[in-house]
Amino acid sequence: MLKPRPTPTRELVSLDGLWRFALEGGPGPLDTALEAAVPASYNDLFTDPAVRDHVGWVWYQRQVRVPRGWAGERIVLRLDAATHHGRVYVGDVLVAEHTGGYTPFEADITEHVRAGQEFRLTVAVGNELTGVTIPPGTITVSADGRRRQTYLHDFYNYAGLARSVWLCSRPPVHIQDITLVTGLDGTVRYTVETSEPTPVRVRVLDAAGTQVAVGEGATGTVRIEDVTLWRPGAPYLYELVAEIDGDSYPQPFGVRTVEVRGTEFLINGEPFYFTGFGRHEDTPVRGKGHDDAYLVHDFQLMDWTGANSFRTSHYPYAEEVMDFADRHGIVVIDETAAVGLNLAVASGLFGAPPRPTFSPETYGEATRDAHAQAIRELVARDKNHPSVVMWCLANEPASNEEGAREYFEPLVELTRELDPTRPVTYSAVMFATHDNDRIADLFDVVCVNRYYGWYIATGDLATAEAYLERDLRGWAERFGKPVMMSEYGADTQPGLHSVWDTPWTEEYQQAYLEMHHRVFDRIEAFVGEHVWNFADFQTAHGIHRVDGNKKGVFTRDRRPKAAAHALRTRWKGLAGRKPANPR
Missing domain, CATH: 3.20.20.80 (Glycosidases)
Incomplete structure (x- = not known):
């Protein structure tokens, strides 16, 4: 999954800031006076122990305006993480659901919103850990009905929207993913995935922005002459720019290899x-x-x-x-x-x-x-x-x-x-x-x-x-x-x-x-x-x-x-x- 980046063909709007927050709710308007910061775990923001010790779902909500210039683009919501479970609603419609508290997920909401107009965005976040989650945990219910979460890892089970939330635009036909593998001789093997079959071009730029290699096709190999390696303590980054008609995406990378040989761990040999x-x-x-x-x-x-x-x-x-x-x-x-x-x-x-x-x-x-x-x-x-x-x-x-x-x-x-x-x-x-x-x-x-x-x-x-x-x-x-x-x-x-x-x-x-x-x-x-x-x-x-x-x-x-x-x-x-x- 490509990280959202502003490019000549893509725009993004940060949705970080203060959101309405409640322990009880739904996709409809939240009846709450609480506000929570995003990105942050919610547990330590409030003085009420009922929030810190809550086990179950919580609700975040805010209004979002789609930029008026995004007509004709694909419009995507991207959450960098929701710990540990996330459900995303546009208005009353569930548009995405994800389990796993530390990796991103997204939803194409083009059919649910309009450029220049506002919509109500609601994110439900669940913190429950069970025997079939990673990490695992156990939930018990006390005699008075309180739910208690236990787990076997020695760090606090912080939860919420701890990373950024984005509203992104993409062209209708766009680049979906890029995979790079490098060699010490400057070779770069690449694979570019697109939303529809279409011709692909790639350009490699050095740290100064100078073009040092070009290629064509969704998969292929290019070679950087006189390559500068990425080394621990001495990093050097190139950029592979993947291009199709109507879209481009710059992927930073370093040229380096990793190998285990006998009892040695080798970087660049x-x-x-x-x-x-x-x-x-x-x-x-x-x-x-x-x-x-x-x-x-x-x-x-x-x-x-x-x-x-x-x-x-x-x-x-x-x-x-x-x-x-x-x-x-x-x-x-x-x-x-x-x-x-x-x-x-x-x-x-x-x-x-x-x-x-x-x-x-x-x-x-x-x-x-x-x-x-x-x-x-x-x-x-x-x-x-x-x-x-x-x-x-x-x-x-x-x-x-x-x-x-x-x-x-x-x-x-x-x-x-x-x-x-x-x-x-x-x-x-x-x-x-x-x-x-x-x-x-x-x-x-x-x-x-x-x-x-x-x-x-x-x-x-x-x-x-x-x-x-x-x-x-x-x-x-x-x-x-x-x-x-x-x-x-x-x-x-x-x-x-x-x-x-x-x-x-x-x-x-x-x-x-x-x-x-x-x-x-x-x-x-x-x-x-x-x-x-x-x-x-x-x-x-x-x-x-x-x-x-x-x-x-x-x-x-x-x-x-x-x-x-x-x-x-x-x-x-x-x-x-x-x-x-x-x-």
């Missing part, structure tokens, strides 16, 4: 070592609402630490984030919203009786179908981003349990079919070891989440170091693939200090990270380190968290803890290269 973070789209008041100011500042802070990459934990991020990463040379591991596919977590946290994660009664074919659709939509949206170097299909699934292979093998095959150019991974939970994991051989890179020194051997970093090294060497020796740490971290209260190894202090977080780095540098197959987390973030209420997860090296309002300075010292000297093995 050169070994690459990941440094950076797992992150969250999470800020005060906005929740998961996209904010350009935070986007710029967060990338500045990552650059300040020397980070060269991040994982979109645990869902696809806003397209503005991906575009920014392309332009600034930050490498991205792009993840689906499949977090919480592990019922052993519920047993560990809540003392619930153990249940199999993968079964017809728990997460079965319907869940896998939803997961497959999430993969299709992620790849379709992000396939042309040079910053995206790997697809991550799930975070901490029960990969050690019976049924895991039957669940994941078709999903891995689907991902490779959709995009054979990028490696595929998942992030393994603590319960999954190199001895009992059932699926790691299906993937290209072994990513592990480990918390030795925090959840295990808490406060005992000497024991934790021995556990960690034995664990990582086991993965490397069994699978013979690149290994990276996709999560490691310790909750830290800013301003809490001690001369001893005391958990929650800033000194302990720094010592904890330094211990991990000593181990990483001793593992030859190791290819990267992503600290959990970039910044503190909000979680569900409960005794396990005090005002959220505090594993950030920055506070939720982006003030550095001592660990941020320590990471800066380490990463500024690495610049994408693995440290020399001291053994």
